[in-house]
Amino acid sequence: MKKRFCLSIVAVALVLAGAVSAADESVFAKANQAYNESRFKEAADGYESLVRAGNWSANLFYDLGNTRFRLGDFGNAILNYERALALDPRHPEADANLRLARDEARALELRKDWIERYAGMATVKQYSIAAAVGFWFALFIAAQLLLSRRRSAGRIAVIAMSLLVSGVSIFAIYTLENGTRGNALAVVTGKEIVARLATADDAKSVLLLPAGSEIKILSDRGDWIYAALPNDQRGWIPASSAERVRL
Amino acid sequence: MFQTLSFRSAIFPRAALAAVFAFLAAHHSWAANADVTAVLSNSNTTVGQPVQLQIKVTGSASAKPPGEIAVDGLDIRFSGQSQLLEGRNFQFTYSYIYNYTVMPLKAGTFKIPPQRVEAGGSALRTPELTLQVAADSATAQSPRSKSSTSIDPTKIAFVELTLSKTNAYVGEMIPAVVRVGFNVRTPVESLGNGAEITGQGFTAQKMREPRQTIETISGRTYQVFTFKTALSPARSGKIEVGPVQVDAVVRIPRPNSRSQSMPRDLFDMNDPFMDNFFRDPLFAPSTPQEIKIKSEPVLLDVKSLPPGAPADFGGAVGNFSLETVAKPKSAQVGDPFTVTATITGRGNFDRVTAPSFEDEQGWHKYPPSADFKQDDDIGISGTKTFETVLSANERKEKIPAQLFTYFDPAKEQYVTLRAEPIPVRVEGGAAPSAPTAPASQAPTAAAPQAPRAASQQEILHQLTELPAESQSFIPLFARPTFWLAQLIPLLALLGFVGWKIRRAHLNNREARRREALQHEAAALQRSLRREDVSPEEYFSRASRAVQLKTALVRNLDPNAVDADVAASAFKMDEATRTRLRRLFEKSDEARYSGGGNGIRLLPAETRNELLELIDNLRP
Numbered sequence: 001m002k003k004r005f006c007l008s009i010v011a012v013a014l015v016l017a018g019a020v021s022a023a024d025e026s027v028f029a030k031a032n033q034a035y036n037e038s039r040f041k042e043a044a045d046g047y048e049s050l051v052r053a054g055n056w057s058a059n060l061f062y063d064l065g066n067t068r069f070r071l072g073d074f075g076n077a078i079l080n081y082e083r084a085l086a087l088d089p090r091h092p093e094a095d096a097n098l099r100l101a102r103d104e105a106r107a108l109e110l111r112k113d114w115i116e117r118y119a120g121m122a123t124v125k126q127y128s129i130a131a132a133v134g135f136w137f138a139l140f141i142a143a144q145l146l147l148s149r150r151r152s153a154g155r156i157a158v159i160a161m162s163l164l165v166s167g168v169s170i171f172a173i174y175t176l177e178n179g180t181r182g183n184a185l186a187v188v189t190g191k192e193i194v195a196r197l198a199t200a201d202d203a204k205s206v207l208l209l210p211a212g213s214e215i216k217i218l219s220d221r222g223d224w225i226y227a228a229l230p231n232d233q234r235g236w237i238p239a240s241s242a243e244r245v246r247l
Numbered sequence: 248m249f250q251t252l253s254f255r256s257a258i259f260p261r262a263a264l265a266a267v268f269a270f271l272a273a274h275h276s277w278a279a280n281a282d283v284t285a286v287l288s289n290s291n292t293t294v295g296q297p298v299q300l301q302i303k304v305t306g307s308a309s310a311k312p313p314g315e316i317a318v319d320g321l322d323i324r325f326s327g328q329s330q331l332l333e334g335r336n337f338q339f340t341y342s343y344i345y346n347y348t349v350m351p352l353k354a355g356t357f358k359i360p361p362q363r364v365e366a367g368g369s370a371l372r373t374p375e376l377t378l379q380v381a382a383d384s385a386t387a388q389s390p391r392s393k394s395s396t397s398i399d400p401t402k403i404a405f406v407e408l409t410l411s412k413t414n415a416y417v418g419e420m421i422p423a424v425v426r427v428g429f430n431v432r433t434p435v436e437s438l439g440n441g442a443e444i445t446g447q448g449f450t451a452q453k454m455r456e457p458r459q460t461i462e463t464i465s466g467r468t469y470q471v472f473t474f475k476t477a478l479s480p481a482r483s484g485k486i487e488v489g490p491v492q493v494d495a496v497v498r499i500p501r502p503n504s505r506s507q508s509m510p511r512d513l514f515d516m517n518d519p520f521m522d523n524f525f526r527d528p529l530f531a532p533s534t535p536q537e538i539k540i541k542s543e544p545v546l547l548d549v550k551s552l553p554p555g556a557p558a559d560f561g562g563a564v565g566n567f568s569l570e571t572v573a574k575p576k577s578a579q580v581g582d583p584f585t586v587t588a589t590i591t592g593r594g595n596f597d598r599v600t601a602p603s604f605e606d607e608q609g610w611h612k613y614p615p616s617a618d619f620k621q622d623d624d625i626g627i628s629g630t631k632t633f634e635t636v637l638s639a640n641e642r643k644e645k646i647p648a649q650l651f652t653y654f655d656p657a658k659e660q661y662v663t664l665r666a667e668p669i670p671v672r673v674e675g676g677a678a679p680s681a682p683t684a685p686a687s688q689a690p691t692a693a694a695p696q697a698p699r700a701a702s703q704q705e706i707l708h709q710l711t712e713l714p715a716e717s718q719s720f721i722p723l724f725a726r727p728t729f730w731l732a733q734l735i736p737l738l739a740l741l742g743f744v745g746w747k748i749r750r751a752h753l754n755n756r757e758a759r760r761r762e763a764l765q766h767e768a769a770a771l772q773r774s775l776r777r778e779d780v781s782p783e784e785y786f787s788r789a790s791r792a793v794q795l796k797t798a799l800v801r802n803l804d805p806n807a808v809d810a811d812v813a814a815s816a817f818k819m820d821e822a823t824r825t826r827l828r829r830l831f832e833k834s835d836e837a838r839y840s841g842g843g844n845g846i847r848l849l850p851a852e853t854r855n856e857l858l859e860l861i862d863n864l865r866p
Contacts (some may be wrong), residue, residue, distance in 0.1 A: 003643045007519065014589060024713070025713060029711075032709055032711050033672055036709070054717060055713070055717045056720070057713055057714060057717060057718050059712060059714070060713065062710055063709050066709055070706075083720075086720055087718045088718070090534065093708075093710065096706075096707055097706045097707050100706055101706075106638075108583050108638070109581065109582065111582055124722045124724070125722070125723045129723070130720070132732075132733060136733075136736040137586075139736075140740060140743065141741060143743060143744050144743075145383065148747075173724060206616055207616060208613055208616070209638060230584055230636070231585040231636050232575075
């Protein structure tokens with residue numbers, strides 16, 4: 001009796017999941033169709049409903065970015081391309097269209113230092129796997145070395161190399177997560193936002209930020225955020241005028 | 248004469264009041280029976296003649312006086328408090344007395360409303376008081392006193408306006424100094440809105456707080472306020488600057504405070520400074536009075552700027568210098584450069600705009616930010632810094648030169664400052680295109696270029712596939728599944744370590760067993776060389792030696808080895824195999840048959856033969 005009840009629950013859950021998935025695909029298809037028929041506002045609403053539902057994917061954000069681009073909302077277009085690249089750093093279409101949107105909006109980019117440029121050769125996911133593999137490999141070889149009577153210089157060298165790979169990977173992860181493309185990356189969605197020296201509308205300006213410009217959020221204070229700016233300076237901008245890339 | 252009002256004492260006679268006080272004191276109920284009175288030292292006075300207001304709280308060990316007492320036409324200020332402890336019939340009563348000075352500012356009948364006083368936790372209210380204020384007593388008392396109110400302000404104060412030059416160009420900044428002096432015998436209470444330069448055709452900087460000094464001019468001592476500002480003519484021609492007007496309130500000594508016996512001013516000029524020591528305002532009562540004083544106007548001759556101004560002239564007049572720096576020194580195409588232009592000097596900084604770039608082709612320029620730091624009090628000398636963000640569209644080797652033009656009134660000509668191009672390195676992107684347009688000479692920062700129409704862009708197509716599972720922005724290392732997955736190599740490592748330890752343990756046991764067997768075999772072989780061993784014992788030992796050697800070769804239990812096993816282990820020929828069988832038979836015979844057959848020692852030949860057989864057992 002109990003087994004039958006559990007099986008029923010599983011079956012209902014699978015049916016519901018399938019129904020939800022089918023509904024999402026239907027919304028996605030309708031949004032695509034609206035886009036193809038140049039009903040960009042309708043398409044954007046459809047894509048954004050999927051985003052709100054948490055059904056995130058690089059393709060969804062890419063399509064939403066295209067729609068925003070067509071609507072002339074370059075700030076949100078760039079934001080969504082960035083989100084697509086945050087989910088899939090090797091998304092070629094998002095990368096290409098992001099360049100076009102930046103060119104259109106004259107958006108400013110945060111400057112990467114050389115460490116971050118080199119670290120960017122691989123993704124955080126790849127570094128995470130490399131760090132784990134290097135660590136465990138070093139641990140296995142070390143265990144073997146300790147439990148055998150033979151001391152091999154080759155094995156010690158392999159351990160050192162594995163630990164080095166793991167350490168470099170962890171450093172790269174730290175660099176990327178705290179760098180310009182990391183967790184604090186945000187995009188200016190408002191138009192011609194002025195970064196200021198203080199949290200007041202009449203405070204002295206630091207930099208005028210076109211829509212789509214990148215900033216790195218350093219701290220939040222009520223309606224204002226303190227951010228690192230593309231010109232290597234720092235300033236306050238209204239919190240409502242920028243959005244974090246990572247949801 | 249005191250006019251005394253009390254909401255209780257006004258009702259009851261004094262004797263009854265005393266009885267009530269005694270009764271209250273006997274019952275130790277001060278706080279609950281506290282009393283408050285309020286009196287004026289005089290209920291009739293004149294404008295400028297102060298009276299004293301006294302509020303007395305009795306019967307409470309603690310009291311809180313009223314806050315500010317506001318009555319239109321009266322200036323009421325708290326002047327102090329005192330405490331009184333009165334004893335009567337061995338009962339003691341606290342009294343708190345609060346004193347106020349009431350200065351009538353105008354004539355009329357004024358009512359001081361009831362004031363709330365807190366005493367011993369309860370709230371009491373004073374009675375309403377009435378004060379009759381007549382017009383200034385001086386006006387009613389004597390013609391001389393009346394004349395004293397119409398004091399000539401020029402005798403007690405002065406205003407001066409000084410310009411650093413009276414010939415200037417339109418837009419040129421001209422430092423100006425305004426000095427306002429008041430005789431120390433008529434101290435100034437308020438300067439109103441400060442000094443205001445009236446006139447048309449020029450603008451004036453906002454004046455800062457004045458500097459105060461004490462100066463002696465023509466034998467009189469003045470408190471002098473010095474205001475500094477700068478004027479900027481807005482049109483050419485003759486411009487009248489000023490007069491400067493100051494509305495001030497000064498304290499004029501009251502004439503009626505002087506004793507009639509005091510000597511009078513010899514010249515009777517109605518001049519308060521001529522009064523004697525007793526008229527010193529520090530000691531004599533005085534009356535606040537508003538006065539208006541003006542300076543003489545100054546004529547300014549203003550010339551127009553000469554024609555032929557360069558295109559990038561933005562209206563700056565003065566004398567300036569220009570410096571520029573850029574950072575970083577190298578970048579990729581599209582990366583921003585921050586160019587900082589610093590303009591230092593003296594002039595109308597509000598008209599100093601960001602320098603223009605000589606050649607903007609191949610660059611995106613964003614509106615600059617400006618920051619001004621003045622070196623002086625009036626803001627005509629200092630440093631203005633502009634930060635402009637540029638990004639290159641193509642490979643570049645230098646940031647273009649910057650130009651800033653101003654008019655120098657000393658040289659009477661336009662001057663264009665040029666900051667040299669700044670070497671930088673822009674990598675990536677396309678090679679620089681040949682210049683096709685003349686350099687932009689816009690005097691002000693260009694606004695960002697309008698974005699092109701989106702429809703002109705060839706953005707890539709929509710993607711119509713959604714992955715089966717939604718993706719997450721959480722990086723892999725921060726996901727629980729990643730750390731759960733680490734359990735797999737952890738368990739594998741633990742298993743590997745356990746296996747290695749078990750294997751080592753087993754290897755250790757086997758090694759010890761083999762060592763024991765080898766040791767036993769060696770001992771047997773040594774004993775076989777001895778002659779004093781009985782044949783039964785000898786055969787037994789020899790067969791045991793064969794079993795041990797075979798067991799070591801085949802890794803077997805020695806007891807399980809027989810002649811055939813040993814023969815096959817060492818791959819013996821048939822003759823040797825037969826000899827080996829005979830050895831095992833002899834050994835079994837000796838072991839199971841009990842005693843010997845009478846032969847006590849084995850022949851040497853037989854012994855050597857067996858030794859040779861055992862020595863030749865090699866795999």
